[in-house]
Amino acid sequence: MASRRHFIKQSSLAAAGTMMIPAFLKAFEAQALSPDDKILVVIQLSGGNDGLNTVIPYRNDIYYRERQTIAIAANDALKISDELALNPAMEKFRRLYDDGLVSIVNSVGYPNPDRSHFRSMDIWHTASNSDEYLTTGWLGRYLDSQCNGICQSHQAIELDDTLSLALKGHHVKALALQAPKKLYQAVHSPVYENIAKYGKPAEDSHENVAYLYKTMAETISSADYIYQKSGIKNSYTDYPDSPFAKRLKTVAELINGGAQTRVYYVSLSGFDTHVRQNQQQTRLLTEYSEAVYAFMQHLKSMGKQQHVAVLTFSEFGRRLAQNASNGTDHGAANCLFLIGASLKKTGVFNPAPDLNNLDNGDLKYQIDFRSIYTNLVQDWLKADIAAVLGRNFEPIRLV
Amino acid sequence: MPSNQQHIQHLYLRAGFGLQPEQLPAALQMPIQKHVEAIFSDSKSYQPINLLNDNELKVIKLLFTDKEERKELVMDALNRGRELNLLWMRQMAESKAGLREKMTLFWHGHFATRTLNAFFAQLQNNLIREKALGKFGDLLMSISKDPAMLQFLNNQQNKKNSPNENFAREVMELFTLGRGNYTETDIKEAARAFTGWGFNQQGEFVFRQFFHDTDLKTFMGKRGNWGGEDIIRMILDKRETAIFIIRKIYRYFVNDTPDEGIIGELANSFYESEYEIGKLMQQIFTADWFYSPKNIGSRIKAPVEYITQFRRQFGLQFEPENALLFIQKLLGQVVFYPPNVAGWAEGKNWIDSSTLMVRTLLPFSIMREIELPVEAKDDGDVNTEFLAQRNFRKLKATANWDALSKIASGSSEKEILEQLAAYLLQNKLSDANKQLILKNTPTTNREAAVQFISLSLASLPEYQLC
Numbered sequence: 001m002a003s004r005r006h007f008i009k010q011s012s013l014a015a016a017g018t019m020m021i022p023a024f025l026k027a028f029e030a031q032a033l034s035p036d037d038k039i040l041v042v043i044q045l046s047g048g049n050d051g052l053n054t055v056i057p058y059r060n061d062i063y064y065r066e067r068q069t070i071a072i073a074a075n076d077a078l079k080i081s082d083e084l085a086l087n088p089a090m091e092k093f094r095r096l097y098d099d100g101l102v103s104i105v106n107s108v109g110y111p112n113p114d115r116s117h118f119r120s121m122d123i124w125h126t127a128s129n130s131d132e133y134l135t136t137g138w139l140g141r142y143l144d145s146q147c148n149g150i151c152q153s154h155q156a157i158e159l160d161d162t163l164s165l166a167l168k169g170h171h172v173k174a175l176a177l178q179a180p181k182k183l184y185q186a187v188h189s190p191v192y193e194n195i196a197k198y199g200k201p202a203e204d205s206h207e208n209v210a211y212l213y214k215t216m217a218e219t220i221s222s223a224d225y226i227y228q229k230s231g232i233k234n235s236y237t238d239y240p241d242s243p244f245a246k247r248l249k250t251v252a253e254l255i256n257g258g259a260q261t262r263v264y265y266v267s268l269s270g271f272d273t274h275v276r277q278n279q280q281q282t283r284l285l286t287e288y289s290e291a292v293y294a295f296m297q298h299l300k301s302m303g304k305q306q307h308v309a310v311l312t313f314s315e316f317g318r319r320l321a322q323n324a325s326n327g328t329d330h331g332a333a334n335c336l337f338l339i340g341a342s343l344k345k346t347g348v349f350n351p352a353p354d355l356n357n358l359d360n361g362d363l364k365y366q367i368d369f370r371s372i373y374t375n376l377v378q379d380w381l382k383a384d385i386a387a388v389l390g391r392n393f394e395p396i397r398l399v
Numbered sequence: 400m401p402s403n404q405q406h407i408q409h410l411y412l413r414a415g416f417g418l419q420p421e422q423l424p425a426a427l428q429m430p431i432q433k434h435v436e437a438i439f440s441d442s443k444s445y446q447p448i449n450l451l452n453d454n455e456l457k458v459i460k461l462l463f464t465d466k467e468e469r470k471e472l473v474m475d476a477l478n479r480g481r482e483l484n485l486l487w488m489r490q491m492a493e494s495k496a497g498l499r500e501k502m503t504l505f506w507h508g509h510f511a512t513r514t515l516n517a518f519f520a521q522l523q524n525n526l527i528r529e530k531a532l533g534k535f536g537d538l539l540m541s542i543s544k545d546p547a548m549l550q551f552l553n554n555q556q557n558k559k560n561s562p563n564e565n566f567a568r569e570v571m572e573l574f575t576l577g578r579g580n581y582t583e584t585d586i587k588e589a590a591r592a593f594t595g596w597g598f599n600q601q602g603e604f605v606f607r608q609f610f611h612d613t614d615l616k617t618f619m620g621k622r623g624n625w626g627g628e629d630i631i632r633m634i635l636d637k638r639e640t641a642i643f644i645i646r647k648i649y650r651y652f653v654n655d656t657p658d659e660g661i662i663g664e665l666a667n668s669f670y671e672s673e674y675e676i677g678k679l680m681q682q683i684f685t686a687d688w689f690y691s692p693k694n695i696g697s698r699i700k701a702p703v704e705y706i707t708q709f710r711r712q713f714g715l716q717f718e719p720e721n722a723l724l725f726i727q728k729l730l731g732q733v734v735f736y737p738p739n740v741a742g743w744a745e746g747k748n749w750i751d752s753s754t755l756m757v758r759t760l761l762p763f764s765i766m767r768e769i770e771l772p773v774e775a776k777d778d779g780d781v782n783t784e785f786l787a788q789r790n791f792r793k794l795k796a797t798a799n800w801d802a803l804s805k806i807a808s809g810s811s812e813k814e815i816l817e818q819l820a821a822y823l824l825q826n827k828l829s830d831a832n833k834q835l836i837l838k839n840t841p842t843t844n845r846e847a848a849v850q851f852i853s854l855s856l857a858s859l860p861e862y863q864l865c
Contacts, residue, residue: 046779117780118513122739131568133741135748153752161773162729163751165738176753178774186772191858192759198835199859202827206697209826211747212755212860219752269777315779 038342038380038399041251041264041310042139042166045288047271048117049314051334051363052353053281055104058085062355066321070277070328080104083352089285092293097347101296101305102339103398105349108372109333109365113316117272117330121315125166127370127389138373138388139263140169145387146262147172154222156263157254159247167265174265175222179250184227187220196220229257236298244268245291252298255308262381271314274327288312292339305341309380309399312337313369319361332362336372344397371396401695403427404821407434409695412825412865413652414438414684415497416707419714420802423822435684439677442499442532447525448490450483451518479517484727484735485720487524491703492710498680502531504703504734505651510542510574511737512551519547520735522602535644535674536635543570543631546598552740555597557590558610564590567630569740575634577643581619588616592625641670645679652683654694655746661688696825696864699749702730705758708865709857712823714799715765722765722794728775729757755863762857765794766850804849812840816852823853824861832859 057063058074059082077085078094084104086094096102112130114120119130126134136144143156156174158167167174177183187193196216201209230253239245244266251264268288273280292310299305317334333353353363375395378385385392401409407426411418415438418426426434491500506527514520523545530538542548543566549555552566567590571581595611598604616625619633634640645666646657653661669679683689700708706726709715717723727733731754732743757773764771770793806822807815816836820828836855841847856862 046777048779116513117778119739121778131572133573133739135744160776162731162753162776164776168748168751173751176751182772186756186760189760189772191763191855192756194835194839195759195859198831200829200831201860202829202832204692205826205829205861206693206695206864208697208699208747208864209860212750212863215750215752215755216759216860219756222752267776269779272779 037262037307038382039255039262039264039304039308040376040380041248041266041308043288043292043310043312044164044265044267045271045284045312045314046121046267046269047273047314048120048316048318048330049271049284049334050273050277050281050328051314051317052320053277053328054087054090054285055106055335055352056085056087057083057352057355059083060352060355062320066355068322069326070322072278081348084348087281087285089282090289093285093289096293096296096339100346101341101343102337103343103346103349105336105338105367105372105396105398106351107333107353107363107366108313108336108369109316109363110368110370111365113332113359113362113365115316115330115332115362117315122165124313124315124369125164127373135168136170137164137166137168138377139167139265140165140173141388142169142263142377142381142383143167143172143174144169145383152222152260153218154226154259154261156265157226157251157261158265159250160265160267164265164267167263174263175219175226177223177226178247180223180227180230180254183223187223192216193220226254226259226261229254229259232257234302236301238297239294240287240290242287242291244287245294248291248295249298252295252302255299255304256302273318274323274329275325277322277327296339307342309338309340309342309376311372311376312339317363320355320358320363321361332359333365334363336369338372338398340399343399349396349398367396368393372398375399401690401692401825402821405695405825406431406690408822408825409690409865410434410438410684411497412708413501413698414680415501416491416704417711417865419711420799420806420822423806431690432685435681438498438684439681442496445496445499445528446490446494447528448483448486448521450486451479451521476515476517480515480520480735481721481724483517483521483524484733485723487734488703488707488723488727489720491707499528499531502676502680503528505648506531506538507734508737508742509647510548511740511742512545512547513736514547514550516547516550519550519602523547524735532677532680533675535669535676536631538676539570539574539635540628540631542574543593543627544596544604546602546604549596549598549604554593557594557596559591559594559612562587562590562594562612566590566596567593570631571634573741575640575643576637577639580637580639580643584617585619588618588625589630591616592618592630593627596627635674638666638670641666641674644674645669648679648683651745652680653689654697655699658688661686696861698865699746700863700865701743701745701749702727702732702754703734704865705730705863709762712803713853713857714802715796717765717794717796722796725775726757726761726794729771729773730754750863755860758863759858759860761794762854765796766798766854768793768795798850798853800846800850803853804846807849807852812837812842812848812852815845815848816840816856819849819852820856823856824859825865826861828856828859828861832861 053072056072056077058077064071076088079085114130123130125137127138128134139156151172153172153175156167158174158176160176161178163176201213234256239249247266270284299308313336314334316331318328318331323329370393374385374393375398377383377388380399494500526541552569553563554566557563564586568586572578591612595607597607615622618625645662649662650657672678807818809815809818840851
């Protein structure tokens with residue numbers, strides 16, 4: 001009978017919770033970001049971006065030998081060092097690079113790389129070993145570690161309608177929203193709002209019922225809070241017209257509004273370029289580079305460039321040798337970008353990949369991605385790395 | 400205390416996908432014991448999925464054809480994979496052998512496999528269906544020789560001179576013993592024993608003697624010239640295997656919070672019975688503790704359970720049926736596309752702000768043709784792009800309102816609400832919720848009231864539990 005009483009206690013608490021929405025909002029305000037709090041924006045390039053045609057080894061004969069029809073000609077590439085150049089589609093990104101806002105990290109990966117999209121993405125999301133299966137993501141566990149009594153989903157936001165594994169913790173999961181207004185309207189549609197605001201679990205229902213009511217109540221108050229924060233506009237509007245750019249613009253607006261969100265997650269998909277790669281990749285890298293450029297200018301206009309770090313990754317790189325369809329197949333290690341005005345080292349962080357020393361035709365990793373996560377969690381978000389990664393990786397000092 | 404009706408529904412929701420409204424009146428007249436017998440007898444026979452017959456082996460050629468033909472075959476395989484998904488979803492909703500289909504879903508998540516080859520997917524699914532209630536050892540042995548599994552866990556590449564440990568590792572970590580009950584040496588030695596296990600173009604198991612490592616191996620401290628069958632036998636000899644499987648079954652069929660006392664007892668009898676799955680399930684469904692209040696209405700429905708129960712309870716027909724792929728994707732469980740070899744994470748893992756919103760809005764959306772305010776994520780893989788297709792957003796289905804009307808025979812709206820709540824929910828409805836629904840219920844006619852009340856109940860958090 002003890003457990004029965006426990007259920008009752010749990011559910012009446014949650015029932016009270018649904019009536020306390022203004023109190024929730026107050027609690028949010030009390031925990032607003034302090035001026036020193038740093039913000040992390042993660043950009044996921046889904047599908048496996050071809051790093052070798054993004055950061056091009058334009059003096060390497062092996063690169064040109066293995067990619068007869070898809071290699072980027074040295075004359076077209078945007079040179080950034082004696083060895084490396086950016087894809088011609090990244091003109092705007094190069095400006096950020098020239099402004100000292102970019103760090104390019106080569107050969108990032110993990111031991112025993114998996115070449116399947118969903119598995120490799122899983123590994124990047126959960127920060128697991130390649131033979132280990134976790135049900136929570138690294139940013140979700142970061143949220144868990146920030147949960148001092150009040151767990152708040154909107155401390156991390158994914159700019160999408162559905163939530164990625166990276167942002168699911170044991171106790172807290174991030175808030176998924178494609179646009180603040182869209183979520184606001186959805187939670188205020190009659191069915192959702194009625195249940196979230198006036199619905200209540202019966203006294204002797206199972207504790208999971210209370211948990212679901214609590215989730216709904218939190219979603220509606222988070223949606224209200226975020227919608228309110230997104231309404232504080234500033235004048236910067238010079239974004240390209242793409243869904244990806246729109247999402248980054250939303251991030252900038254929320255930062256401008258002072259939302260107490262520490263992590264934003266945005267994806268750009270379509271990088272699985274098995275066929276006619278260059279056409280597709282040009283389009284995507286243009287979209288990426290122009291949107292990120294606009295985002296950084298927007299941050300600059302509000303004096304926030306120092307407070308934001310943007311991580312760009314993809315689940316794997318692609319094979320050195322092109323395939324017969326003018327595309328590339330799934331590979332292993334890849335380059336990764338960090339963008340921001342508070343980087344410890346800008347430019348090209350480490351040597352270009354060694355094309356003489358491959359693993360089954362794929363680049364070998366030199367830097368474990370979890371060393372980068374460690375740096376970001378510990379030194380940028382100032383959270384307990386043991387709670388987030390559960391083990392030690394020597395951080396590399398990007399921020 | 401849960402009522403007799405809740406007890407009977409509990410059994411059918413856990414041992415299958417729930418009672419249809421037409422079955423309810425007669426079901427209420429029968430004692431639990433009789434229901435358990437009926438459930439097992441209904442699952443004696445079953446229907447294999449027959450989308451692709453034995454003569455239609457085209458997709459198998461995938462691995463062996465030239466580029467252009469291959470492209471066509473891949474497209475074909477993707478289409479067939481979609482159809483296969485929908486066919487199984489339909490079978491779960493309509494089959495009389497509910498227990499067998501439920502066990503198939505459970506083992507499908509346990510032996511989680513992905514393959515682009517729809518024929519392999521169908522073969523494995525039917526294999527699981529056939530052995531789902533037999534001996535676990537038989538199921539394990541067949542799965543270990545199944546082409547989709549051999550392909551997925553790279554055993555086709557497991558050869559004497561270059562062993563691939565993928566299958567050997569997962570068979571112990573995820574399928575039988577669980578972490579901590581074997582060593583890295585055991586994995587290496589087991590991988591050697593599985594060398595040469597592969598499949599041919601027809602999707603048949605082949606033992607390729609010339610790839611097999613015939614030297615002595617030491618597995619779990621025992622030295623011998625072991626083959627794959629010996630490894631599986633030795634794994635089954637370990638009690639840890641019974642405990643590992645039972646804990647997973649308990650958390651799936653009984654309660655997500657494990658009860659170590661009950662798990663220990665069940666594991667003992669499971670082990671002593673030489674892993675008889677049917678017997679085990681019978682023991683669970685006839686145990687008093689299975690019907691204890693803390694278990695009834697405690698399970699967060701997995702998306703496929705949610706969809707399937709919904710279809711059965713409302714007699715839903717989706718037009719087009721493709722919408723079901725989109726719903727599976729939004730809610731995070733697409734059959735034949737498990738997230739990884741560890742299968743789907745259950746319980747609260749199903750719930751976040753987005754999935755709960757979709758579940759909340761779905762019932763009225765599909766019946767009133769209101770567009771869901773969500774799009775599916777494109778995960779970047781060209782092979783699964785179709786799941787994110789936008790044109791599925793407009794969802795449309797018809798329901799069998801007559802059947803629901805019959806169980807809601809009351810004359811007042813309040814009575815109708817009580818009757819429908821007793822059928823659709825395994826947790827009690829609070830007075831606040833009753834008032835909320837009744838306040839908005841149309842009083843124009845009975846049919847409108849039944850529809851509104853049913854859809855309202857299906858939108859509640861309580862409906863997410865069974």
